[in-house]
Amino acid sequence: MKRFKLVAVLAASVVCSAAQAEDSVTIGVHASFSGAGAAFAEGMLAATDFAAEDVNKDGGLEVGGKRYKILIKQYDDRYRAADAVTAMDRLMIQDGIHFVVGPMGSAAAVATKDQTTSGKVITMTLAFTPRALGADAPFAYRPVITTGEFSDPQVALLAKNTSAKQVVSLLPNDETGQQIGVANFNSYAKAGAKLQVEYFERERVDFVPILTRILMKADGLELGGNSPTTAGLILKQARELGYRGPVFVTGGDVAAEMLKVAGKDAAEGVYVHLPIDIGLPDTAAYVTRFKAKYGQNMNGFSPFFYAGLQMLFTAMKKAGTVDDTTKIATTLDGLSDVPTAMGKAGWTGQQKYGIKHQIDLPFYVGQIKDGVVTKVATCDVNACR
């Protein structure tokens, strides 16, 4: 009798665990949790965590009459392409994951593209490189707005608002920096200004030697593409050298950190890219939620991933499957005006990337005045108004 009970308990537990395994969907978070990009990675993980929390508190994601609990599995690629490939292998083969928030860096996205395409894994990348998206990567999506989208309209606006014609830019000499450099160079040329780009090692914190040289003949300084702290440091050191010309930051979410690092006086008049509008109630709620849970200021990319996951979950529901990623991707491609934390979102990018996998959301330009960022324009890929 005892043996029968034991067998019954074991059988029940096997059935239960099998049922649990069937009724869950695991989202992989593939990012650089150690190293200089850790703040971005934490923002991506937080977005996944919030999205999972929201679904799970309602009993799970309802797809095809069943409810699926959302689980999260994270892997660190240490901002290295080789580690990114290993981490993706582990996510795909060891854990059997079909949905990934990441890869984070451009080098990682390019290095893992073939793997995720052949494995039909849906990815939501932060990579700014245009090579992250394309017809050859039908499962790769980008829920953040990149230089490719915001550079042209913003630079056109700034060229109109200032007299800068010889602009200099400092960027890290990695895949991300190189891509942003090329995009910005072209945007400034279109706007009738010349951009000189100087590259540096990402770990660099002392920019005075470079600034001393490049500011000699410059009448504008472009800091877009740098991390918030780096942008603040460059600004602070440029002002210490006596540079008083206009400063543009046409990328990233840098305003708060830049003010902290460089100070109110150094940051006065700086034009900044604003990825989000905290005037939108849902976006403001996300920012508050992040601060309440993590006790620190949110990385500006975080709510984009939350919006991307909202779209992914919508696609899963509509497709009626959590397994057939081809069907889910096809459904996801067709989504438009999906209500998200960032407003109504859809996909764009057919002309630029050959595939509509680039999120379509508005973005903004602000100007720092007396330590406060004021929104001066609302933009889309065509123009800032």
Added chain:
Amino acid sequence: MSMDFILAQTVVNGLMVGMIYVLMAIGFTMVFGIMRIVNFAHGEFYMIGAFLFAILYGSNGMPFAVSVLLAIGATALLGLLMERVVFRRFRGNELNGMIASVGVALILQNSALLLWGSSARTVPPVVSGVLSVGGIVFPWSRLVVIIGAIVAVVSLNLLIGHTRIGRAMRAVAQDSEIAQVQGIRVDVIFPAAFVLGVSLAAFAGVLMAPVLSVSPFIGLAPTLKAFVIVVIGGLGSVPGAVVGGLLIGLIESFAGTFVSASLSEILQFLVVIGVVLLRPQGLLGRKEREA
């Protein structure tokens, strides 16, 4: 900007960076000279010194002098702990000691990441404004770093050259066994040298924190630079560390200003390769006696 301004600014920046490298390299070379350990965790003590100063002075608004002393003192205590727990076992064992130091570096860096987060912190400037000399301006924040580093190097020179413990350190560096026979307590000198080296790294971190930024990842670059400098100056040679540090600082500044940042890195390593090929013991190092 005039050429005079650019030249003066380049020299000041080279001296600032060079003096920080000097502080880092002296600690690094002292630990090697006395304990025969290539300490790749050296830069992490720089990072911890900078972080503690950022927390005490920047976040908690403690007085500057108190923050400096507490930051260096706490880092020195951590160094003492590390010497007791890890490095003591690897004295004279260069290869294993080096591997252990890489492990300590990773532990310290990731502990800082867990404790203080990944975001870079900034520290309010200790001094502001500029010094104007003949129309050329120098930020006081950078001049303070140079002055602070010079004071530290001169004080260290006095300690090593004119005190009992300094003479004992030199004796142990020359031959620990003979020093022991002469009655010098090497068990005291080893941790003292390690703590002194760590304290110099922490002081360098404290000096740089208000000028640059503080994050768990700032220790790697100074460690690599310290390693390059002691190779140029001569492993175990304090004057060599001073010459090497200033040389690298000025190369970095001049190449970065007049050519490009990438070429500055290339030039530094070309100098290292040249020194290793032409004078393997370093500019001011002594040749190892052959058996």
